[in-house]
Amino acid sequence: MSARVTSIRGKLMTMNLLTSGVVLLITTAAFFAYDVFTFRQAIVRQLNTLGEAIAANSTAALAFDNPEDARVVLSAFKADPHIVAAALYDNSGKLFAAYPASLPAGALPARSESAGYRFGHTELLGFVPVTEGHRKLGVLLVKSDLGAIYERLRLYAVIAAFVIAVSALVAYLLSHRLQQQLSRPILRLAETARAVSDRQDYTVRAASADAHELDVLTGAFNHMLTQIQQSEGRLFAQLARLSLLQHITRAIGDRQDLGSICQVVLRSLEENLPIDFGCVCLHDAATQSLAVNTVGPASHALADELGLAVQSTVPIDQNGLARCLGGQLVYEPDVREMQAPFPQRIAKGGLRSLLIAPLIVENNVFGMLVAARRQAQAFSSPDCEFLKHLSEHVALAIHQTQLNGALQQAYDDLRQTQHTVMQQERLRALGQMASGIAHDINNAISPVSLYTESLLEREPNLSERARGYLGTIQRAIEDVASTVARMREFYRQREPQLTLARINFNQTIEQVLGLTKPRWCDLPQQRGIDVELRTELAANLPDVMGAEGEIRDALTNLIFNAVDAMPEGGTLTVRTVVEDRQQTPQVCIEVADTGVGMDEETRRRCLEPFFTTKGERGTGLGLAMVYGMIQRHSAELEIDSETGKGTTMRLIFPAHTEAFVSTLRLPAPQLVTRRLRILLVDDDPMLIKSLQDTLEADGHVITATNGGQAGIDAFKSVHKGGSAFSIVVTDLGMPQVDGRKVAAAIKGIAPRTPIILLTGWGQRLLAEGDAPPHVDRVLSKPPRLHELRAALAELTA
Amino acid sequence: MALLRALGLLLLGSSLAAAQALAASPAPSEYQVKAVFLFNFSQFVEWPPAAFAGPAAPFVIGVLGRDPFGASLDEAVRGETANGRPLVVRRFRRLEDVDNCQILFIDRSEGARLEEIVAGLHHRGTLTVTDFEGSARRGAMIGLINESSRIRLRIDVAAARAAGLVISSKLLRPAQIVDETAGGG
Numbered sequence: 001m002s003a004r005v006t007s008i009r010g011k012l013m014t015m016n017l018l019t020s021g022v023v024l025l026i027t028t029a030a031f032f033a034y035d036v037f038t039f040r041q042a043i044v045r046q047l048n049t050l051g052e053a054i055a056a057n058s059t060a061a062l063a064f065d066n067p068e069d070a071r072v073v074l075s076a077f078k079a080d081p082h083i084v085a086a087a088l089y090d091n092s093g094k095l096f097a098a099y100p101a102s103l104p105a106g107a108l109p110a111r112s113e114s115a116g117y118r119f120g121h122t123e124l125l126g127f128v129p130v131t132e133g134h135r136k137l138g139v140l141l142v143k144s145d146l147g148a149i150y151e152r153l154r155l156y157a158v159i160a161a162f163v164i165a166v167s168a169l170v171a172y173l174l175s176h177r178l179q180q181q182l183s184r185p186i187l188r189l190a191e192t193a194r195a196v197s198d199r200q201d202y203t204v205r206a207a208s209a210d211a212h213e214l215d216v217l218t219g220a221f222n223h224m225l226t227q228i229q230q231s232e233g234r235l236f237a238q239l240a241r242l243s244l245l246q247h248i249t250r251a252i253g254d255r256q257d258l259g260s261i262c263q264v265v266l267r268s269l270e271e272n273l274p275i276d277f278g279c280v281c282l283h284d285a286a287t288q289s290l291a292v293n294t295v296g297p298a299s300h301a302l303a304d305e306l307g308l309a310v311q312s313t314v315p316i317d318q319n320g321l322a323r324c325l326g327g328q329l330v331y332e333p334d335v336r337e338m339q340a341p342f343p344q345r346i347a348k349g350g351l352r353s354l355l356i357a358p359l360i361v362e363n364n365v366f367g368m369l370v371a372a373r374r375q376a377q378a379f380s381s382p383d384c385e386f387l388k389h390l391s392e393h394v395a396l397a398i399h400q401t402q403l404n405g406a407l408q409q410a411y412d413d414l415r416q417t418q419h420t421v422m423q424q425e426r427l428r429a430l431g432q433m434a435s436g437i438a439h440d441i442n443n444a445i446s447p448v449s450l451y452t453e454s455l456l457e458r459e460p461n462l463s464e465r466a467r468g469y470l471g472t473i474q475r476a477i478e479d480v481a482s483t484v485a486r487m488r489e490f491y492r493q494r495e496p497q498l499t500l501a502r503i504n505f506n507q508t509i510e511q512v513l514g515l516t517k518p519r520w521c522d523l524p525q526q527r528g529i530d531v532e533l534r535t536e537l538a539a540n541l542p543d544v545m546g547a548e549g550e551i552r553d554a555l556t557n558l559i560f561n562a563v564d565a566m567p568e569g570g571t572l573t574v575r576t577v578v579e580d581r582q583q584t585p586q587v588c589i590e591v592a593d594t595g596v597g598m599d600e601e602t603r604r605r606c607l608e609p610f611f612t613t614k615g616e617r618g619t620g621l622g623l624a625m626v627y628g629m630i631q632r633h634s635a636e637l638e639i640d641s642e643t644g645k646g647t648t649m650r651l652i653f654p655a656h657t658e659a660f661v662s663t664l665r666l667p668a669p670q671l672v673t674r675r676l677r678i679l680l681v682d683d684d685p686m687l688i689k690s691l692q693d694t695l696e697a698d699g700h701v702i703t704a705t706n707g708g709q710a711g712i713d714a715f716k717s718v719h720k721g722g723s724a725f726s727i728v729v730t731d732l733g734m735p736q737v738d739g740r741k742v743a744a745a746i747k748g749i750a751p752r753t754p755i756i757l758l759t760g761w762g763q764r765l766l767a768e769g770d771a772p773p774h775v776d777r778v779l780s781k782p783p784r785l786h787e788l789r790a791a792l793a794e795l796t797a
Numbered sequence: 798m799a800l801l802r803a804l805g806l807l808l809l810g811s812s813l814a815a816a817q818a819l820a821a822s823p824a825p826s827e828y829q830v831k832a833v834f835l836f837n838f839s840q841f842v843e844w845p846p847a848a849f850a851g852p853a854a855p856f857v858i859g860v861l862g863r864d865p866f867g868a869s870l871d872e873a874v875r876g877e878t879a880n881g882r883p884l885v886v887r888r889f890r891r892l893e894d895v896d897n898c899q900i901l902f903i904d905r906s907e908g909a910r911l912e913e914i915v916a917g918l919h920h921r922g923t924l925t926v927t928d929f930e931g932s933a934r935r936g937a938m939i940g941l942i943n944e945s946s947r948i949r950l951r952i953d954v955a956a957a958r959a960a961g962l963v964i965s966s967k968l969l970r971p972a973q974i975v976d977e978t979a980g981g982g
Contacts (some may be wrong), residue, residue: 060967063837065830069971132967424800618901 009183016175024167028160035156039149043124045115049143050080053126055140059132062096066070070097077142084123085143089128096138107202112139122146183522185214189221202229234382241386244272248390252397256404259294261397265390266296273278273383277302277351277372280394281314283325283365290314290321290368306349317341320356325365329388330356334376352376355384357391361399369394396745426609438484438741439733439760442781447690449477454694457785481782482549502656503551504544505589509537512575520563520572529569536575542655544587550629558591558649564614565595565647578655585655588797592648598641606639626651676796677723680704681711681742682729682758687781689730694785700792708737712745717747726796729788732759732772743774754795758783830948831902831928832869833940838900838924838939839879841968845961848922849882850897856882857897859923861889861914862904892917903937905929912936915956918922922961933975938962942973 054073061070070088077083077099085103088096089112095286098108126142191204200642205222208215246266255261262280269278283292292312295303303309316322317340320330334356335343346354351372359367369391374377379387383782402563440708452474456467513520513535542588556572562572578585598606598613605611607627610620630637630651678700682688686705696702703725705711711730720724728746732739743755757775775790835858849856856879860866863884874884876887879899888896892914901923903914908929915925915936927937933951940951950972959963 057967057970060841060965060971063840064834064968064971065947066949066971073970135840 008178008186012179012182013034013175016171016179020167020171021164024160024164028156028163030158031233032156034155036149036153039152040119040124043144043146043148044126047083047117047124047126047142048128050077050083051126051142053084054142055128055130058130058140059137059364062088062090062130062137063132067097071099071101074099080144082144082148083142085141086631087141089139089141091136091138093139096648108143112141115139119146121768148322154706169208182209182214185211185218189214189218192221196225202226202232207625218477227764237380241273241382242765245386245390245393247272249393249397255397257397257403261394261401262294263297265369265394266294266299269300269390270296273371273386275371276374277306277346277349277370279303279308279370280359280367281370282367284313287313288316290316293367302349302351306345308345314342317760320354321368324356324358324368327360327363327365329384330354331379331384335381336376346372350374353378355379355387357387359391359395359398361395368396383765423608428590439781441484443684443687445477445480446684446687446782447506448473449481450690450694450785452477453785454697459696477782479549479552482547483553499549500545500549503546503548504541504543504720505587505653506537506541508548508552509535509555509574509576509589512552512559515552516556516559519560524563524569529567531563531566531569532571534571534573534575536573538576538578541576541578542585542587544653545656546633546653547629554626554629554651555589555591557626559735561622561649562591562593562595562647565593565597567595570646579652587655589651589653590648594646597643597645597647598639599643600664603639603641607637674793674796675699675701675703675790676701676726678792679711679715679718679725679728681708681728681734681739683707683731683734687688687731691783695788698789708734708739708742709712711742712737715746716749724750725753727754727756727792728755729758732757739775740772743772747774756788756791756795807907826833826869827943827948828866829869829873832866832873833839834900834941834948834950835870835900835926836873836877836884838885838926838968839877841965842924842957843965844880844899844924845922848899848961854882854897855885856880856883857887858898858900859887859895859898859900860902860904860905861890861892861895864888865904881963885899895923899925900926902926902928908932924960939972942963949973 039745054076057073057076059072061067061073074086074097076087077086085108086099087108088098090096093111095108095110113127115127115129116580117127119412122145124144124146126144128140128142129136130138130140158773189206192204196202196204202225205225206218208218240530248265251264251268252261255264266278266280269275275296276555278296279292279299280294284291284294290313292303292308292314295308295310300309308314314321316325320332320338320340321342322331332338332343334352335347335354336352338344338347342355349372351374353376355371357369357371358365369387371379373386452470455462456470456474462470513533520531520533559572559574566572569635571594573590575590575592577586577588577590580586602613606623608620609624611619611624626649627637629635633653635654636650638652640650641647678695680691680695682691682700682704683706688706692702692704703714705714708730711728715725715728728742730739730742736744739757739759743757746753746755754776755774756777756779757772758779758781760781776795779787779791803931837940839858841854858870858874860870864870870886872884875942877884887898889898889901892910895901895914895918897924901918903911905928907914908927908931911927911932912935918925923929924939925937926939926941928941931941934953936953936956940953940958942949942951948969951974952964952969952972953975954964955975
């Protein structure tokens, strides 16, 4: 028995004993008080009677001054042992006689007091007047001890103690029996409570008690136990669901794609919730249907049976699915009672209860989580709540995955864009620089071109050797001109002015090998290095449409690179192959070396402009130009390289199988028979001189002026003189007054005078339709004599 | 002496203002005490109605012979009553003068004629009081006896009864009773 239970018993007992004890005490005390009061009155009355009797007997003694007699009278008090003293006082208040005789002096008041009775602590004092007839003769003092009262009190105390003791005993015995009726059910209740808490067994119930209140208490206790039992059950279920939710959330947190997220969710649901069927459908807004995206691992068989296999579509009916699409969690306790197609379909699989949770992101239902069980009404309210929460988590996770994907895509796009922009920026800078260089080079080589062409035309006595040299010079100059033209344009896509010609690569390769022989043969030999050349040219190689100069340059660059890659010597292989990769035959040129090769980083960057591995010797433009050419020809470039093993560069061109269409204007030498008066305006003396020489050789009259202003002035002076120039040939780029201003001025003076504009940017002006006003023809530098003649003839016809 | 003084004070208390009495009073004289005694007898003895001359007649205390009291007796009875009758003091020279009188003090000057006086008063309902030696058994009802500086009473009950007077037993308690058969002095 625990201390508390004992205490309840003890308390009941104490209560009973205290109650009866207090009642008895109060009763006894009241009785005491009453008795003491009445007893005191009785004593007073008794004393008064006695006193009055004695007083009556004392009158004569007082009247006749006889104290002895008075003492005799007083001695009558001997009869009452409680009267301890008595005295007579005469009329003046003086002590007359006292009793008992042995009374010590001072034991009595020396003088009488007014009549009446007074209680002291241990005594009762009574003053009784002594009268005879109507005369007062003196006062009798009677002093009684209160022994009688105390005796009585003692007696009463003994009686009260006895009564209380007996009552307590009886009360104890009674309450001992009666309290068991109270304590027993309480103890039983306590034992039940302990049993419940010790064993955590909330199925235990307390037996009902016979007392009404205790019965109510027991009932309330049992009710509480029932409630706790139910709450505990709910709590455990909720905990399990929470744990599952956490488990699933954590699992899908590790997944990065929709498929595996759904897979994890469905598998967890099938195993742990559990459900008998589960799938995730995605909403296709375009077709207003649902596409099954994922089916739970254990639901595949059922899904096939229901026609809900992956990739199958479900039309949205007006019941559950449409409501779910509206963002609601849809729960059908029994699909057999549903008429809509989807519940019917589910019901066919033996499933009864169906729960569809929307997957919502930003108020948009993009899919649904479908869960079903074979029992009807199998989803409890917490289950629904759980699936609702889960669907929110899943939707968020999927959304996050999509966001991640979009972010990655955007990041990649951004990187690509940045790369492109950087590249374009580099090329733009390069292009500007190249334009300037090209202009100067074109000016510089113009005399070479003009004189060479003129020599070849007008000097028939030249030896074959000289003529051959001049031819080579002319080809070189044309290459220079086209190289310069490409230099500022190599980064562009194929431009309209790129003149394509039918090219046989075998011939081009022979030419290039001939031109570059000093680099792959002579120079290495001087350094004691042996570079072996292998050419494997395919017979019957189809022609390719292309700009031969560009291709030649590209091959030259590749050969130089191959040689540079073999500082210790090696084998240079140039090979042409016909491939049949994509229906149309393709022509492939391979330039392979056995040199140092490229590492991955170099291989990746080798096409970038200004990227070079050659230090000061390299410009970083070689392969960039090759790549530009490849792009312009819609060809492909393949690079195979391995560090230490060598590099193979492969240029793949589509073979040209169509009929020959030449866009090249073939040079047709034709001499202008008319003698023309030509105004030549330029700021380059060398160019002026060469143009003047060649045109004068054709029989024209040339007026050469240095600079735009000088040209305008010359034209004005001639115009004033009444004569006129037949045609004006002016440079475009000149300081202060450029070709445009010159043209404008001359047209202002003589609108009919034709004007030819010579420009280092000529091809670009033509291409961009940017021919300045007032100019009749634009020719690029270096000027080809035959083009110039043709233009002169045409404009002055 | 204390008792005497007390007695004097008692006497004075009944006749004088209390202040005067308490101020300074000489010890009461023998006859002052006896005067009070005479008065007190009126309280302890019952007289038959026939003893009075009429219903309105005063209660008379008479002194026969020489008056030893002086003014004491008058002072003792002043303003007092007995049985509703006013108290009066009368002095008689001779027996023949004695008229209606309830208490008669017979001075020793008349002692020689005591028996004669008592006989003369017979049937008159008069309480006779003497204070001289040898008065006992000579017919006087109450004798005031000086005894060791106190005054004691000696009562002849038979004489009083013969005169129709009833003496209170209280008065008898402190007194000597004269027995007819025994000699007394």
